[in-house]
Amino acid sequence: MLWLSKAAAKRRKGFFVFSLAFAFILTTLALAPSVMPGALPFLKPLTIDTDPENMLPADATVRVRNGELKTVFDIYDFVVVGVLNETHPQGVFNAKDLANVKTLTDYAKTLSYEQRAGTFANVIASDIIAPSTVDNIETESLGAVSFTWLMKTAPSTDQEAALIRDRMLKIPMYKGTMISDDGAALALYYPLSEKSISHAVAQDLQELIDTFENTGAVYHITGLPVAEDRFGSEMFFQMAVSAPLAMLFVFGLLWLFFGHVRIILISLLAAMASVICTMALLVLSGQTIHIMSSMIPIFIIPIAVLDDIHILSDFYDKYTPERDRLEIVNEVMADLWRPMWYTTLTTAVGFASLMLTPIPPVQVFGLFVAIGVFVAWFFTVTLLPAYFMSLPDKALADFGALQTSERAIRDQSWLGRFLRTAGPFAGHRAKSIIVLSLALVVWAGIGIVNISVNDNPIKWFETSDQIRVADRIINEEFAGSYMAYLHLSSDSAVNDEPFKAPETLRYIAKMSADLEAESNVIGKVSGLDDIVSTVYRELYNDPAAYRIPDTRPAIAQTLLMYENSHRPDDIWTFVTPDFQDAVLWFQLKSGDNTDMAQVEKLVGDYLNRNPPPRTLASEWFGLTYINLVWQDEMVTGMLKAFLGSFIVVLILTSLLFRSLSWGIMAMIPLALTVATIYGAVGWAGMDYDMPTAVLSSLSLGLAVDYAIHFLARTREIFRRQQAWEPTLREMFEEPSRAISRNVIVVGVGFLPLLAANLVPYQTVGILISSILILAGAASLILLPALISVFQKPLFHRERITE
Template identity: 60%
Template sequence: MRKLSEHAATHRRGYFWSVLALTFALMLLAVAGTLFPRAPLLQALTIDTDPENMLADDAPVRVDHHRLKQIFGLDEFVVVGVINDSHAEGVFNPQDLANIAQLTATAKSLKFDITVDGKPVTARVVAEDIIAPGEVDNIETSGIGAVDFSYLMPRVPKTAAEAVQVRTRAQNIPMYRGTLVSADGKALALYFPITHKQISHAVEQELRHEIDSFADTGAEYHITGLPVAEDRFGAEMFFQMAVSAPLAMLCVFLLLLYFFRNVKLVLFSLVTAMIAVAFTMSLLVVCGFTVHIMSSMIPIFIIPIAILDDIHILSDFHDRYTPDRPRLEIIQEVMGELWRPMLFTSLTTIAGFASLVLTPNPPVQVFGAFVAIGVLAAWFVTVTLRPAYLMVVSDATLAKFGTAQKAKGADTERPGGALAGGLRVLGGFAAGNGKLILAGSAVVLALSVWGITKIEVNDNPIRWFESDHEIRVADRVINDHFAGSYMAYLALQPATPGSAGDQPFKQPEMLRWIAGLQGHLEAEVPTVGKVTALPDIIKTVHRELLGSPEAFRIPDSPQAVAQTILTYENSHDPDTVWNFTTTDYDRANLWLQLNSGDNKDMQSVVQAVDAYLADTPPPVAMDKTWFGLTYINLVWQERMVTGMAEALLGSFAVVLVLVIVLFRSPSWGLLAMVPLTVTVVTIYGIVGWIGKDYDMPTAVLSSLSLGLAVDYAIHFLARSRQIFARTQSWARTLPEIFEEPARAITRNIIVLGVGFLPLLASSLVPYKTVGTLISAILVLAGLATLLILPALVSLFPHHLFKKETRDASRSRSPAGGAAAGAGRR
């Protein structure tokens, strides 16, 4: 690496142009593919924020989800809740119902041209399956043995009495209570099925545009649903990145400027980092990979790693530079000191992220591979362009740069300044209080391990938004008024075909068992607002056929069940039956409306069903299959958390082996892993203690802990060994290591620990989490390095420095001196 840096410093024009040309070419290809998506050999930028795609295409849960949706004729829903607390009858007044009818008509007409799997597709709102007052049937008796099916709201009411009648009819039909009409009878929920989740944000925007045209009646319109949240996140993700990331970069720039007081040199630090980011993201697009939730975070990982190395170079150059010395000589000294720790840290970070390719999650694989590529790019750009740039900056630019030139000033970075003095005190404390520091660290680790046991794996795309975001507000309002906006589905079929006879889900005993399961879930599981299934249709029609409330039950014979279904086929939407069973009645489907989309709540529903099956077995053994977006979120989150935990352990092992090889010592390799271990355990212990859910960003950032904690430790230990080889005394090495090397590490801690806090300004919770945890990881990793490592080394210096002591002894022996002299000659 020293030769590479020297070559770049002496052939700077070629390196500048080569790096810029390659990066610009990749950016041009990425832009061209996006502007001309049908051009051959070009790849367009594609954005995908669908959590379902966190799983492989052939993952069983995805295969089952799409297969069963097709079997039962189901689509995802955009949910609109309409609440009017200012009117005595709520939304059941002529003006609000007229607006709802108009909104429904608008939704029925919505179509969008999109691209799915590279093919143009027309996606739409499924007009025939809309659940709205003017689209569903009122079911009531028209005489013994006869049922009348008319629209619940055949026309827009003209009087208050007609409007109230719509509510009365809806409340009389169990399938609509809590779904279409709220429990208090004052609010309505509309369900607009869409053929593809990709259009949910576009549908939301069109509906909001229509709502904005309504005269003010006091009604509030809230739009939510998992497809809306996921698509809305994608729409806002890049806007937030375009705002928050530059703010973070500005903060980093200002802090670097404070430390080095040189705009041109500091600005180049950001330029090199952005070159690495532009190269990596352009390459990702050119290679045809989708920019998804995780890959959107790649720049956040590359930038700190790139800046870390650059700060070390700048810091060392700052302490060595004087105008009377040749710059190339200074650069050779700087890179001679830094090439080993910078190469080691880059290799270990690359190995750590590259190991994510072994996880079962495709987006995690892409994320790990391209962060590794980005780290390699950042390393190359830093060790070539930074030395090259230092050779071309003018003497005037460096007139007041460097510790030696500031010795007469008041700058706190000079050797007698506050930072240098504070680090000397810290070094002395670490050396003299090693047992106390290690005992304190052990206590922290014990408490953190206890905290880790309290961690709950949980996520919910709705919670990716701030609590006052309109998506979150809509979610709360709708789930407070209605049975729930989160859909999960449970498909049942006999475990052994034919064991329940022909058409098993026409059998009264089977339907009663399903009804019992519905009642149990609604009564015993707080998350379940409502369960709708075939028994609801049968019991409602049976009641109206007999004209008696007592007839709201499952008929006693299969023939009577068949009669209710045959009667329902006279309705305006007879195909609704096939949402709950198949045409040969060998499968059944239960719709569960949940008032929470949290993974842990979905898991409690799954466990409740399992318990009911065990305690109250069905008439014949059943196979069950869960599907729906809420269940898919549970599965991908569990897979991801498990995969990231396995990846972290794998990365830890890979990095440990690599550090041992690089240091050529198991002792030094294990020592380098101490700050990483302390950092990861402590951060996640705090996560458990404060009750923060272990969600996607929290899981992913464990990888960053590995990369950055090892970075600090390797720099500290490599420089310690270099200095000890010269001083042959840990007592003399320790004060020196707490000079320039410690100042460089501390600058990194401050710049990056504080620099990424502006991510907290984002309105998206994952970016807030990333900002908080990056800062916490950087600060804690730095403190662990500066406190624990010198304490450990001070306790075992003779064991750790055996090689350096032997090498020094050989160089002092007559044979060694003769060999060295012969080598010089």
Template identity: 45%
Template sequence: MKIGSRLIQFSICHPKIVTTLMVLITLALGSLLVKVHVDTDPENMLPEDEAVRVYHNLVKKEFSLYDVVVLGVVNDKDPDGVFNPDTLGHVQELSEFAKTLQDPNDPEKRVVASEMIAPGDVDTIEQAGPGQVRFQWLMAKAPASREEALKIRDSAMGNPLLNGTLVSEDGKAIAIYIPITTKDFAHQVRNELLKKISAFKGDDQFFITGLPVAEDTFGKEMFVQMAISAPLAMVAIFLLMLLFFRKLSLIISPMIVAMVSVIATMGLLIGTGNTLHIMSSMIPIFLMPIAVVDSIHILSEFFDKYQTIKDRRRTIEHVMDQLFMPMLYTSLTSAAGFASLALTPIPPVQAFGIFVAFGIMLAWLVTIVFTPAYVMLLKEESLANFGAAIQMTGPSKKSWLAAFLARLARFTYQQAKLIIIVTVVTLLVSLYGIHKIQINDNPVKWFTKNHPIRVADKVLNSHFGGTYEAYLVLEAKEEALSPAQTAAMLKEKLAALPVAQSLPSLLNQAIQIVDESSKTAADSDQLLNVVENKWLIRQDASADADYESWSEFMDTLAVVKNRGQIFKNPEMLRYVARLQEDMNRSQVVGKSNSVTDVVKKVHQELFAGKTDYYRVPDSVNAVAQCLISFQNSHKPDFLWHFVTPDYTKANIWVQLKNGDNQGMEKVVAEVNKFMSANPPPFTIEHKWAGLTYLNVVWQDKMVTGMLEAFSSSFVVVLVMMIILFRSLLWGLLAMVPLSVTIALIYGIIGFIGKDYDMPVAVLSSLTLGLAVDFAIHFLERTRMVYRKTHSWSAAIKEMFEEPARAISKNVIVIAVGFTPLLAAPLMPYKTVGVFLASIMAASGLATMIILPALITLLQKYLFKNEQRQTN
């Protein structure tokens, strides 16, 4: 402790210099806060070069996809639902208004008007005569009569592409899909839409949701909540310390330590070029309880000893001598717990862990340097009425806490075996609960159940196919063929035609042309072009009876020619349809759309709209005709959302009814199962993209990364405990409260069905720091007291005086101090509040009940060295 002793003595001798330096350094680091750059995009939880993120952005670019704000209009009072002139008028007005939205400070942040999906921006597909289709706007203008409104309803519901996506099947709701250039514009779009909606009257209800809205709004509200909750928590902690120590001038010290630690840490975070992310915004919430813990230990010891020593310098020297090593090791273990997060593959979590670890060690340094200096700045006479001796002058004056701890000491000593039996049973039950834990998260569930976004999510997902989006991309992986291989494939397909049996001579003519052409063709494309030209000549010169047979040959040639363009092939399109049907049977997927749906709808209208023709046509050429017909629509580029222009990649737009990780993972598993059981007709590769899938990846990486980091830090802390106590047995003993707390807390999580999500995962690091803190203080003081008393029965009585009071006060101050978080409108803040209280209570009780019981049973092994020295 030589270095520590010198630091403390310097602080005691030069309190003004220490205080001035601390203020200057804090101001210097605090000044860096003005450089703050806020980033609320959860996508940045993954590195920019992460494979799934790179692919997600590639898919968005290839298929011209954008993040979407979903605006839903519901009318369940009108007998015609939303299909009445007033409601459709509101829908039209909102659609046109949304197209104009743009960030005045950044023109790149805007609504992509050309890609909007709204009644006035989509086509109806209708029959326009034999072999022809007509495209016209679903709602070119708001209807003036009920008849016009109902006609719009019938047209929308008759189009499978729109039914369940744009309009609800019950006719009670319409959705407007508003694409935006960047996700961080979503909250602004929502606010502008709400302003516009506030002027409307009538029975219409308006709901705004979508993952971009949820994520961006959460980010904005989280920073507002941080500015409210953190100060409220500090006020609560301040009042509780005032209740315990009754000296305003002294309890200001822990407040200063906490503020200096938070300001300096956040300033350094911003100053080193880090963005203020959702994770890093929670640094103050995590840092404050840890920063205050050591100060409460010092105050509690100072409170007990001052009236006995009656000299502030000698008292603070005694206190710091007693607590220096325990505080150092508790800070190191807490810092190790958070620093282990640097091992996770999530950059914001890495920054969070590193800077919380820095803040913890800074708080320790400020505590041991500034607290003695602060005490020396107080006048001796101001402490005349301070201390335990003043408040407890006799047995009748004994506080309720002291009386409770005295009874607890007797109980732990006398009922040690019972305590251990109950602990073992509790651990076994907790382990069962841990096995029931479900790893799951959903950004929309970060809001409380009555939050407008969560309400909107529930309402709209009950009406539509789903407001959560994922993209299943299928890509052709057919190998290039030589002219000889292509010729062989073509001949094989020709031989399989019915005409091969009925007109073998005609087939031989076709095959002869293939064989001759393959000898001189430089590549497969040249071969097929030459064959096509020669067959056309033969077809034109053929008799009427043979003409249809040559047409069949031409269709077969088209199949081979478009072999790489598999998403023109009827077999492949039917396979996609079966895959969609399988997904749609899932309870998670509400609807899916693909190029197959476009082809089937156009094909139906080419045949007078008959339902029997709502299917994939039988030939490549017929599919091509459907696709060409669609190109005559008002939005021909809409097709490229589902297929690339070379028809080698297809995108299935999957609408999910919830954004839970488990739901998305279930869909992924079902698709894998279907494709394994039903091999596609062509060699393809399938991959996922979309925000819902991206969230699954980063949340899974974060949770598993934190579990691995916690495991490694647990081992590191165990080694530190063994080194601190210079004993394997004492080191293992120090880990008991942590192990019991972790098992109990996470066992309860499993039993109550609480998802193991982002906040819960992060709190595991806090558990490690706080639980070990109490154990170190208790065990280190136990060894000190035993050396003095030479008897555990005597030592336990003293241990349940000042040391136990300090731990109890810490538990109460931190647990109760963070109850303001329970009133927050954001679930992660509520989670932090509940878990902080639970962690403090569980670790405090484990330290003061289980450890004394274990020491009672193991005392002859634990105190061997002390007994040997005594003898």
């Protein structure tokens, strides 16, 4: 690959024109379908997809069944609005607040949004759960039930508002769901035809709420769809802030190390070109911009300057005005082409390993970062040599270590002095360093065993964010804002309407009550039994009659009466018209995957311990359950990807070094780093969530670079020196300075992610920076210690025998 750099140095104008034209053409083609629709019909316009459900393939069984069952039972995802008033003695049940609640609900019915040409998504007005859209159910006369609007008009007095509250508390279906147990707070549920409008709905509702007179009421808007949709809306803004910040950080550090703006400018331009070309290729391939692919720029930028720093560092140490510049450039590239090519391959393999996961957006992310790695390598090995040859002599005035000290190899900067001390320490304290490393592995192993696999889209926001505050308050006041659905079906070939049978409905009612009592996560379980029991109680005007009737005709009578209500179709949200299938609505107080998994196990165990009166098949669906499934797929997929790519990179490094021993050496700092970081995650009690899982494979692609550079340069120097001590001293001059500069620049390059207000970005920033810095430190400390102990077998090929 050295010929490419030499060609670029000689034909610099041609390579500059080619690079500029390549980036321009790709960008134009990527933007054209969006800027000029229809002009290039063979190209797809830019599309954005922020739905976490698409973490699973479209044909995944759980997704297919979720769509089918939601259609069968007319179930939609909700925007949840909690209304509390802690200043009024009647809470939110006063005339002014209930008038505002009705105004808000009437407004919600009108919300509609154009999604695609000619298609609209809206709030499902007929299924809204709010005081003005549901019935008051009470005895009209013995044997007759009255269904009247609970709040047809807003109350004019606080006494009328209190009457509405009392009626709601009498109806078990509303208690805990729409009204808090203490009768002071309200929860409103606005169903959406498509969850992709949830953030827009939340914003529009909030705009109306902001116009209400201050009555002391506080409105909290939350729900899984809102969290997921809002995250998708904000992630692009966060990347628009984080990517320039990363560029600024990298620029500042390069300027600190090399001191010449014109010299380091090419590195930033090459990084920008790498990002532009990679994202353009992503769009041209027809891929959507997803949560994962939105983070590609922040990964490409630091990666793109990895090799640049080695070239700049070596050029900085070798340059003098007296020498022929082309000779210096060729010498620098001759020293570095092999480790740069090795690290490009291993980095690309590390990211490409993400294609082994069963998560499509992660596969796309891994593939295109791998492509970006090769694009960055090409720009580095061509544009930098060409640029160096294009600079006038005055631009290089006072540039280089030889300009300020007698010999470049004796760099007197703080970094040079520190490394000159660290090298002999690592070599002479080898056994102690190895023992400490083994102790660190044991400590990390204990932490890894204690890692908890968990995620919750609500927790993608900071604890002080209003959506987190709303989530916490609503789940304290009500039965829960997280919905999971249990589908029950009879496998009987004969349609005998099993869910009209008294014994079946009694079983469901008892199971619901038992599960609510057993779990603090399950706030409430709702089903057909609630409708039947409520109507049956009002038929007899007797609280003791709140139960399942003893006969099928009696059950049929209660359902027939309910069909006279204003919402007769509510029956079919719990059972199919042939009464062969039913669904139980689980309101959960937490959307954590661990809690959903606990509920799934609890229900499974209950069904095994207490078999229903007839054989019933069960399956889960709903957004909360889908999140559990794709997170499990993510964790197992990332583990497979990491193990697979670890083996591939080990084989690759062994082939590149032509030695299994040196290949294993290259992987040791990485293994120690990953173990330490994930051990710390376990000890700190952090959740092993989506970004934490992805980082295992990402770290493999990046962190092994330092070890490869260290080992490749060590072998080259040993071939000249033929002794370990002088090799160690020389390694901790220019080669280690370049590695250290890389560690600092790339490690700090990810820290701008901490400025984001989205927790996954913060997690990626702190963990990837920690991984890269620790991997660099392990390469510079542990590797010389290991080589000192095992130098004889390691260098047997490099030794010149007499």
